Amino acid sequence: MKERKLLAEFSYELKPVQKGYNRRTLYINLTDRQIKAKPVTEMMIDKFVGGKGFDLYLMWQGVKDDTRWNDPENELCISFGPLCGNTSYPGSGKSIVTTISPLTGIPVDCNVGGHFGPYAKFSGWDAIEIQGKSDEEVIVYIDGDKGLVQILSAPDEEINSHILAERLITEFADSPDKHQFVSVVSSGKGAEHVPISCLNFSFWDKRRQVARLKQAGRGGTGMVFRNKQIKALVVKYSGLKGDTNHPVDLETLQKTGLKLHREIEAGDATQCHMREVGTAHLMEIMNDYDLLPIRNFKYGQMDEAVGLASWEFKKLFTQGMPDGCWYGCSLSCCKAVDNFVPRSGPYKGQKVCVDGPEYETAAGCGSNLCIWDPRDVVELNFYCDTYGIDTISFGTSVAFAMECFEYGILNLERTGGIDLSWGNADGAFELIHQMAAGKGFGLIVGKGVRQMKEIFAREYGADPKLLQDIGMEAKGLEYSQYMSKESLAQQGGYTLALKGPQHDEAWLIFMDMVNNHIPTFEDKAEALHYFPMFRTWFGLQGLCKLPWNDIEPANNAETDEPAKVPEHVQNYVDIYTAITGKPLDKHELIRQSERVYNFQKVFCMRMGRGRRVDDLPPYRAVGPVTEEEYLSRQERYDNLLKTKQGIDPEGKSTVEKMKLLREYREGQYQQLVDAVYRRKGWTPEGVPTPEHLQKIGMDLPEVLEVVKRHL
């Protein structure tokens, strides 16, 4: 590698974190190479808390109403939250990434593991705000041991993450035994060409001696990163201890963490098996409940899915490793396939370490494409990660293309000879390699479902209505991998999610469909208020959602509200107060989220979206689009016509019954939206009312000014 040039440098005073905060953020402008510190005000802490709240607040100041993803003023913000980096409580090492998304045009937020976030925080920063666009390839280096930020030239030939991350760790570590003190954010060749891209956050795995990679997956963060000509962000910090956050009450923090460690130790082997197979444990459960996406979300169950059951992945995952993406996470869900040998692409025949597959990847790149060999899923996982491509959007986009291929909308001529028949892993491999190479039909698929719909209608004369029905995107973002068809609440959980249809706001299928715990619109609306707010809180604090309910106390089922896991909610209240010294209860916890959630909603409106029409799902997410879909669940659907609509299905054709069911379900969805907007304090058009914003304490003048434009 050629020598790096120092393009800009900024020295800062190293100060210990106090009660979870540094009270300053790092601003970097790549256009003029300005680097500076910005103060964190009391107002920011009170109203925005940290994490996603800080990201969005900083971005709001930085962008204009008409800023597009590739405008220089678009920002890439990474923040950590006051609880981030504690080593006591499992799941405390998350970074939250936000930017104006190339897929949706609104802010996207991703919650990602790896060591970058905690190390950047302990280097002295509550958030990193990157604006501008460099005129040459750069690396941004934060030396948290010396108090130095540098912009360095990046003549590195390698872009792909599994190689680049490892090289940079080797380069920036003080010595080979100190690799664990360096973490890298990078993307890959794919992110230079397609918006369905992601960022990789590394952590050095001391046992395996490799750089592991965790993904800020959704919404195209990788493309923004590469568009700014950033090859990598690198941080070095060597001083980590259990009290580096300087909590006010270390004892409570340690005891609460230890309590959860013991719970995991005792319960994981009989509950979710996260330590053995990670989130892939969901594969057989989703298939059993008819919820596993198959053939572009057409079906929810197939006998062949047993090929992708977690016990098949367990054979590939190295067992008995402390696979936490941050120190102190005894849930250890980030499994790895060691010594995997790809059979395609530029790394064919080389031994690599692959992170995952997690459930979303196994379903998106497996069952949804009818690819039933777990090794093919691992290969897609590997290439998605190293090329900087989001496995979820990749899976949903390829599934859409495969369905279009089935219907003759696509053919070999239009795909450039790629056979996109269901289950053809080689076709999926070819697409991903084309995305990285920047050529061929892979570039079309890599544009994501929304753009494919427009292109296929325009270029190939496909029926736009059919494309709308089967194209699994909303707001421009591809759906993640659960079937919401039979759960009205989950239809809302997906489609009302602010950034687009991702399950991290609400996962209500079992509560709604399986257990029937939220039967009325009001019940569903309450759930679609509470859970998105509760889950937003993880992103404010720098926490992971999984230790909340992927392990439960032994007596959880006997509590008043088992779906909320009350003991764990109290744990969060306790560790928040233990670190920050600020009082909190479970109600104020929700209120903290509500402020930031409504701010994000208004941010979307400011960018010209966030309207009721943006909260509409494709019909595939709501009910059967095709006759064979109806027939596959005929008994269920016929029964619904009888019991819910009072219509006798006897003597009616499938087409007639589909029409009646569709009218009913689309009506139900609209009623749900009415109920949810009401519960959230929004108008029927989805605009937060000034009264509600005042009540929750998010009545900043700039927020009210945007709201007034829409009332």
Add this chain to the structure above:
Amino acid sequence: MRKILKPYPELCLACKACESACSNLYFKEDSALKSRIRITETASQPLMNVCNQCQACVKVCPTLALTVNSQGVVMVDKNLCINCYMCIAACPTGSMFRHQGGLVPFKCIACGACTKACPADAIRIEQEKEV
């Protein structure tokens, strides 16, 4: 083979001289809460809780701060330890300890200091075959 501190509860008088010897040696104070061996009186013979060097903790340590020395004894490297306490939860005998105000977990390293304090020969340094 591994070197262990082997307890003989049938001989133990529960005088807790071992706890005093241990905490005085490593923490310079006489405190059962800072001892690496713990004696609990019961209606029958006392419970003696001390590390048997089984290495379960070594497997879960994310920073490789726990290592096994040439004598088969599990050692804590306080420079590498980041105080997550996953080792405490993973210990099948509850013999990895912490104390209020402290960061680094601690355990018996079979130094034998307590054996000299025991009036009943209820704890002995022995060599045990690996299981």
